[in-house]
Amino acid sequence: xxxxxxxxxxxxxxxxxxxxxxxxxxxxxxxxxxxxxxxxxxxxxxxxxxxxxxxxxxxxxxxxxxxxxxxxxxxxxxxxxxxxxxxxxxxxxxxxxxxxxxxxxxxxxxxxxxxxxxxxxxxxxxxxxxxxxxxxxxxxxxxxxxxxxxxxxxxxxxxxxxxxxxxxxxxxxxxxxxxxxxxxxxxxxxxxxxxxxxxxxxxxxxxxxxxxxxxxxxxxxxxxxxxxxxxxxxxxxxxxxxxxxxxxxxxxxx
Numbered sequence: 001x002x003x004x005x006x007x008x009x010x011x012x013x014x015x016x017x018x019x020x021x022x023x024x025x026x027x028x029x030x031x032x033x034x035x036x037x038x039x040x041x042x043x044x045x046x047x048x049x050x051x052x053x054x055x056x057x058x059x060x061x062x063x064x065x066x067x068x069x070x071x072x073x074x075x076x077x078x079x080x081x082x083x084x085x086x087x088x089x090x091x092x093x094x095x096x097x098x099x100x101x102x103x104x105x106x107x108x109x110x111x112x113x114x115x116x117x118x119x120x121x122x123x124x125x126x127x128x129x130x131x132x133x134x135x136x137x138x139x140x141x142x143x144x145x146x147x148x149x150x151x152x153x154x155x156x157x158x159x160x161x162x163x164x165x166x167x168x169x170x171x172x173x174x175x176x177x178x179x180x181x182x183x184x185x186x187x188x189x190x191x192x193x194x195x196x197x198x199x200x201x202x203x204x205x206x207x208x209x210x211x212x213x214x215x216x217x218x219x220x221x222x223x224x225x226x227x228x229x230x231x232x233x234x235x236x237x238x239x240x241x242x243x244x245x246x247x248x249x250x251x252x253x254x
Contacts, residue, residue: 022125027086027115029072036090036113036128037070047071047093059131061109063095073110078147078155084117087157087179089132091141102139104166110135112157114179126181137164148176151221151243155179156188168200174213189241189250191226198231207231224250 024032029046033039039050049067052060060068073091077084090111094101113128136142142162150156156176163172172194177185191211198206209230215222221243228237241250 024115024123024125025121027075027088027123029075029088032088032113033070033072033090036111037068037130043069045071056130059109061092061094061101063093064097065095068092069095070111073141074145076145076147080153080155085155085179086115086117086123087147088113088115089145093139100139104137106139107134107136108139108141109133110141112185114181127185129185132185133159135159135161137162147179149222150176150188150215150224152217152219154221154243157185160193163194165199168197170194170196170199183248186248188243188248189224 030042033048037048037050039048041049043049047069048071049069051066052062052068056068063069070090070092072088074089076087079085091108092111093108094106110132111130112132114126115123116126117123143160146158148156148158156178158174158176160174161172163170171192173190174193175190176188178188179185191213193211194209196206196208198208200206207230209228211226211228214225216225224241226239226241240253242253243249244251
């Protein structure tokens with residue numbers, strides 16, 4: 001009987017510790033970052049300084065002081081039915097000699113965490129990925145984020161880069177990442193919203209193309225339609241896409 005009771009107590013303690021490990025009474029950025037990144041120190045720029053392990057040194061930006069410098073970038077909220085969701089994005093930058101690295105290819109590494117709020121007001125961590133994506137240039141996070149509803153219960157992070165210029169070519173990309181808890185933030189759709197080579201071509205020989213997107217509700221997933229306007233082309237080109245559960249992303253259809 002004593003062994004039985006001890007076993008139940010052990011199982012209960014494991015269950016409770018597992019529950020509290022992912023629960024947060026507040027989403028204050030210092031409270032959240034202290035736990036997610038295992039840190040105890042914030043500098044004057046509100047950056048968390050944390051010591052990466054071997055795997056993190058390979059996948060994250062590590063400054064010359066041996067620490068990763070991570071700051072809260074964006075917090076967003078949305079409701080799905082009666083459930084409130086929170087998305088927190090963190091940006092890790094690299095410093096050399098006390099200065100933030102600044103080159104065309106120097107993009108901060110973004111981390112992302114998502115939460116749901118229980119009826120008692122407690123937030124539950126759903127997912128967390130430290131090395132989510134590199135995003136930006138010149139040492140800065142360029143572009144913007146938003147929450148896009150692409151289905152009845154299908155919400156995605158919309159990440160739209162700034163228009164990047166390189167030797168007369170310009171390009172901007174919009175990408176959607178699933179916020180479903182079991183899908184690991186995977187990419188479900190991406191398209192170039194701005195494309196131009198006019199700066200690299202002789203006058204009158206280049207083009208600029210702008211693509212806009214609209215959605216149409218249908219069943220569990222929305223239909224996505226892209227409309228393309230291009231200099232020198234009179235007609236607007238339209239393409240439609242539908243979500244494929246088998247492939248896990250949007251696919252073109254006629």
